[in-house]
Amino acid sequence: MNINRIDLADAASPERLVLEILKHEPTLAIPIPIKELCLRLDILEIVPLTTDGYEGGLLTSSDKFNGTILFNEASPRPRRRFTIAHELGHFLMPSHLPSSDGRFLCKLQDMMALKGGETDKRLKMEVEANRFASQILMPPPKFRVDAAASKDPELGHLCSIAKKYDVSREAAGRAYVRFRDEPVALVVTQNGKVLRDYRDPLKFPNLSAARGRMVSDHSLLRRRKHEMGVPSAIDETDAGVWTTVERGRKPAPLYEQVLLQRDGFALIMLSRDAVSGDDEEADDEAEMTSAERLKRRLHSDR
Ligand SMILES: [Zn+2]
Known part of the structure; x- marks a missing residue:
């Protein structure tokens, strides 16, 4: 040096x-x-x-x-x-x-x-x-490339990046939500309560779950059992569980993934599809059921 x-x-x-x-x-x-x-x-x-x-x-x-x-x-x-x-x-x-x-x-x-x-x-x-x-x-020129390396935002990907840069998952997550193209939020919970959350406020809306409050029963965290240390499958969660949804408006699909950690801690990654600007595709997606959208997202070879 x-x-x-x-x-x-x-x-x-x-x-x-x-x-x-x-x-x-x-x-x-x-x-x-x-x-x-x-x-x-x-x-x-x-x-x-x-x-x-x-x-x-x-x-x-x-x-x-x-x-x-x-x-x-x-x-x-x-x-x-x-x-x-x-x-x-x-x-x-x-x-x-x-x-x-x-x-x-x-x-x-x-x-x-x-x-x-x-x-x-x-x-x-x-x-x-x-x-x-x-x-x-996490020098931005390198981190940006690593953060974009997986098809979808994903907790397993975040963990491997944290390991590579030798930083905590939470520190890596704070940068990850800024560098991914898609709207992503990372929520840290303990015993089902929200401790902290990270998101790019320009891309991801305010979370309706306030700090210190219990996460909704309808969240993936609470509606399924999770294995310690293993990122769950990505599942679609009703957007209203995590964000405020205006009456009469159909919100974009919201995906949720959970990683259970020690001492009752859990990391939750929330994400939405990147805004494509392709209206036809958006219309196309609006016609689908949420299960179809999820399937398309998980299996498409974009
Ligand atoms: Zn200081």
Whole structure:
């Protein structure tokens, strides 16, 4: 690796930082060697945290001459990698300044902040550090190609991508829903309750199931038994189960797939067909029963 901190001197946003890093290191391997990258960029050491209740930290001076990254040793490796990338983001973002004692300390909750911060400076820094971490670990030019590699959005595909990039399924899912052409949403549940959901708001409508609420009995999650660790078959679920459907309007078919995980967790992938712009085909589909549409979707060789 040849990259140097000087190469990033003009970069002031997470996107620009990642762009410059990829420009100077076009052959970076996947999974991204994040520790090695940190050490090239004036991080002196990466060591386990000793403060309880935090997922990561950064020790540096206000001039950010160099820094030390701290991570929670008890977390699984993909999460530790995300934490280290997040702290590198704080270190490299010129507008991110440490507290008066020269520290950033970040909680697990901070690592999940994806929006907001217009009026909250600290939250804004967390959101930006997460954008940096996501993009450096899943460089968009490569991730876009991998995300498009399966015919339909599919949880097994998402799992293999997460493995390839050595990131958590949830982190991969956040990027996946943005890069797939079709409207896709990923819902994280525990014991049947919605914890979090990720979708591209321009492509996928609001979910009607609020966070903390029980998922509907009519969802695939609850109407069938699922095998732990094995993605279910993709099935069609009435769109009204997950989204608000206007009266008298026939919603586009909604597909649901479930992956049961440990400790009562489940990942649910919701998807719709990409808008084809081909009216004839759309009319054609409208004439079909939902079972026919599903069959066509699962068996067509597009
Ligand atoms: Zn942070």
